[in-house]
Amino acid sequence: MSERDTPDPAPGRDPDAGRPDQEVVDLAHRLFDMAREGRTEQLAAYVDAGAPADLTDPSGNTLLMLAAYHGHAQLVGELARRGADVDRLNDRGQSPLAGAVFKGEDEVVTALLGLGADPEAGTPTARQTAQMFGRTDLLDGPRERGGPTVGG
Structure with a gap:
């Protein structure tokens, strides 16, 4: 098929339909940065305004995953x-x-x-990860110890 034979998109159909607007992509990047940086109030306000609480980056990391990985317990609780x-x-x-x-x-x-x-969720599980690093004490969580929970 030659270039001339390539069909045009359906009349009235936007060839970019289905692709996110660049402004939306930029906002998503800012939200991921907020999660990494622990900007709790700011990110919570965006979620309250309609941003998905389980928004994922291209690797499937959610806002909560990024906040957890970067040590932001309060933000994890708010999300x-x-x-x-x-x-x-x-x-x-x-x-x-x-x-x-x-x-x-x-x-x-x-x-x-x-x-x-x-x-026990995931691969490796948190329990397996704790065993690998000799930190099984980390999983003696509030339910087992009777300790406090964040925001609870």
């Missing part, structure tokens, strides 16, 4: 209270809890356990 899934796995099968265990983020681990995160 969970706004509907973010504490056990949502990224494209590599990793859970937010396993990421927090890997990074040694004690407060985030405590927060996630208090929010009901499953230590």
Whole structure:
């Protein structure tokens, strides 16, 4: 088929339909940065205004996963209270809890356990990650210790 024979898009059909607007893409990048930087009030306001609590980056990392991995326990709690899934796995099968265990983020681990995160979710699981790094103490969470939860 020659270039001349290539059919035109349907009349009235935008060939870019289905592609996100650049402004939307830029906003998503800003939201991911807010999660990494722990900008709790600002990110919570965007979610309250309609941004998806489980927005994912191209690797499947949610806002909560990024906040957890970067040690922002308060933000993890706020996102969970706004509907973010504490056990949502990224494209590599990793859970937010396993990421927090890997990074040694004690407060985030405590927060996630208090929010009901499953230590057996993902590959490797948070429990396996804790065993690999000799940090099984991190999974002695608030339910087992009777300790406080973030915002609870």
